[in-house]
Amino acid sequence: MSTTASAPALYGGATGRRVSVRDILQAKERQERWPMLTAYDALTARVFDEAGIPVLLVGDSAAMVVYGYDSTLPVTVDDLLPLTAAVSRATKRALVVADLPFGSYQGSPEQALDAAARFMKEGHAQAVKLEGGHRVAHQVEALVAAGIPVMGHIGLTPQSVNTLGGYRVQGRGEEAGAALLADAKELERAGAFSVVLECVPSELAARVTEQLSIPTIGIGAGPDTDAQVLVWQDMAGLSPHVAKFVKAYADLNETLSTAARNFADEVVQGSFPDAEHSYR
Ligand code: KIV
Numbered sequence: 001m002s003t004t005a006s007a008p009a010l011y012g013g014a015t016g017r018r019v020s021v022r023d024i025l026q027a028k029e030r031q032e033r034w035p036m037l038t039a040y041d042a043l044t045a046r047v048f049d050e051a052g053i054p055v056l057l058v059g060d061s062a063a064m065v066v067y068g069y070d071s072t073l074p075v076t077v078d079d080l081l082p083l084t085a086a087v088s089r090a091t092k093r094a095l096v097v098a099d100l101p102f103g104s105y106q107g108s109p110e111q112a113l114d115a116a117a118r119f120m121k122e123g124h125a126q127a128v129k130l131e132g133g134h135r136v137a138h139q140v141e142a143l144v145a146a147g148i149p150v151m152g153h154i155g156l157t158p159q160s161v162n163t164l165g166g167y168r169v170q171g172r173g174e175e176a177g178a179a180l181l182a183d184a185k186e187l188e189r190a191g192a193f194s195v196v197l198e199c200v201p202s203e204l205a206a207r208v209t210e211q212l213s214i215p216t217i218g219i220g221a222g223p224d225t226d227a228q229v230l231v232w233q234d235m236a237g238l239s240p241h242v243a244k245f246v247k248a249y250a251d252l253n254e255t256l257s258t259a260a261r262n263f264a265d266e267v268v269q270g271s272f273p274d275a276e277h278s279y280r
Pocket of ligand 1: 038
């Protein structure tokens, strides 16, 4: 949590205002590493904001962790908008990034602009994220031209799980690695302010990070990206099944389960509520 004289550190540094995409780009120049988490509701967003997490992503992973689907495909703009608005309302410092869900941007730059504008106007997000490299370059250009900061996302792009043939590591081998690097450069050229690299070999992620002037954000991409992101329920040990790249920093599953059992036992025994938790 160190700060330099000229610029506050992204993680935990005081700004007295929201973190901006300019702050993010300056952190790359300082070679500063930073954390990003997902958030989908007001209470957890406030906790992460007060912990100094500089970027919160309202991910389409909400499809699984909030709505209970088995992929990100079914979730819609209307599903994600209220979650984004809640995260924006609950935070003061974090840059809030809204994920554009499957089917809301692939069709055309105009469609992308319509969806992104709703996340900015109704969700009060400060940026949006979309999946894909060269195939969405026109969408990125249109959004950036309209004043909407864009985070790219390449490698394992879960919205394309049906064409990728499953959730598997991407960019292995010379040809696939070169294609991924070209996609990253294309996103940078189109104006993206950062790019998520999901499930790619560490060595390739390091090469992409070195060759881009915008930050890379890794998830299953090894230690050499500029930033790291995790789905918060995975990070806190609430998700029942997690990928190899996930590290759980708490055991919320156990904590919540114990709390629920203790509550239930006391209700059954008649010891809750006691006098302390009752009105006279
Ligand atoms: O939707 C999401 O949570 C994401 C992150 C895992 C990067 O896209």
